[in-house]
Amino acid sequence: LSPTEIKALSFLGTSKSSHCPKLPGGFTLKRKDSGKAFGRIVQCSAQQPPPAWPGRAFPEPGRKTWDGPKPISVVGSTGSIGTQTLDIVAENPDKFRVVALAAGSNVTLLADQVKQFKPQLVAVRNESLISELKEALADVEQKPEIIPGEQGVIEVARHPDAVTVVTGIVGCAGLKPTVAAIKAGKDIALANKETLIAGGPFVLPLAHKHNIKILPADSEHSAIFQCIQGLPEGALRRIILTASGGAFRDWPVERLKEAKVADALKHPNWSMGKKITVDSATLFNK
Template sequence: MKKISILGSTGSIGVNTLDVIERNPDRFQVVALAACSNVDVIAQQARKFRPQVVSLFDTTKVDALREQLKGLGIEVLAGQEGSIQVATLPQADMVVSGMVGCAGLVPTFRALKAGKALALANKETLVVAGKLMMEVAAKNGCPIIPVDSEHSAIFQALNGEQSERIKRIILTASGGPFRTFTSEQLEHVTRAQALKHPNWDMGAKITIDSATMMNKGLEYIEAKWLFGLETPVDILVHAQSIIHSLIEFVDTSVMAQLGMPDMRVPISYALSYPDRIECDLPSLNLAQMGTLTFEEPDFERFPCLQLAHDALDMGQTLPAVLNAANEIAVQAFLDELIPFKDIPEIIRMTLNHHTPSAVEEIEDVLEADRWAREETRKLVTVAH
């Protein structure tokens, strides 16, 4: 019986993880849950799965959660310290890191320091602190098993292959809802349009990231850290989201992982690795799918891709600034303070205003994140 702690239990990753666990009660047990602010959902989850500990990041709502869970014998924690306790709970064998954005950084880092196996869905953790995360994982012998469908596909296609046999990694991208939009059409994108992803059912932030293709830029950085900074990574637009990613080996053989676009598949693989478990989901029917299409990404229409490449190339604190600026700019768009086309421009200006510095400790990342959020908010205010 594998005991699981979940960071971000009320988000799409957390909900799908709990669905997989509920279908496999003989294999997995939930021991801790952490969420941001959704009292009703985490309370419902706690009543169903009966973890030892739950935590709510929003300290103003923790009393309401305690009231809902009164008499159940479940310890209720709050704030970042509560998330850290969920991530480091001694009874947990594995931590699922599904918190959105940089909020999951410190708890995920502490999980690795505590020697936990990590099912990683929070790509921002490696984007902002990849060097630190990989170092502490190696030091403590902690496996990092990716949950993002693309990185799970790479992980599966590698299947024990040595890094020197890899010629390149090919990350696939759906292209989001605006794949065929012209630059002029992108000038008039609405919030409602941007939130309608053609293939995946995701949270608002990651859906907007898919629309700007920043999601693929962040995944590019994540792939570099997970699979080797020297390994070439290309991006290929594949609108149907059936081929989740590919590996080309030095002999030009290509391995691809295919499947229906359902996050429960990579989640179940991460939870059960190195085993596989049955998933009560529809099988992939390629004959029914018919045609699979591929095209090069357009870095001019979707400049967030180039911003991510440049941030990783320059290194130091720039990836942390990129991520923080993106989070603030995306929220400003969701709040209808800025138009869609301003998201990459505001990120670019924040990066240009930043003086990069070395990342030696987690505090260096947190300071860069704090600075970038403050700077980006100023730029949003000016734009608004």
């Protein structure tokens, strides 16, 4: 219960006040009749709060090492996170500029992004699509450097002019670019959860070693980050992740054993890539 000083708790139903558990430290809930129709008032003395999160949530002062709009690289620029990031850049040209983009296989959208944001470097993970990308950029006057494959993605992540790298690539494929960016001294706007799930014990000490900030940039972990800003040390006791509703939200449990991939891909609220849509339906992303 919070805060630690509690004078009274009101219950609309009398059945809810029928159980008065003993609390740690010798504190006990005491019940008395109020004489009112809505139920009873439960009174208790001060109690010790449960064990709290020992970390800190104070935002650190920013480090500005550039002039003009902040230069960023976007890894996974054609995905859900990447396109939303570029929408923000387009709306705030005085605050951000794109120096490098990396995509998986959607070269049509990547070409459009190159024409709009004019990056210095572009990477396509699928090496067989390089010719198609070059053809799509044939009419561009200032053509970017193009590097194919995984190495190209890594070069985008550690581009010398980038201050922050947005990692929106799906799966463990985001681990190597993130590590490369950290070693190159880039702050990370992290939307790739797998980087911390699969490589957290390695990535976090590495970020600390290089004095790098990792900023949560996607859904659940960004929401948690925003909630704890400004809280004093030890203020956080627990975190509850809610589910807004995937494809199986309204399914009865007994029907889940018959679920098909096509069913999982029918997300009612968001249009995303196949993997993240399935992960949403199965709650794996939580």
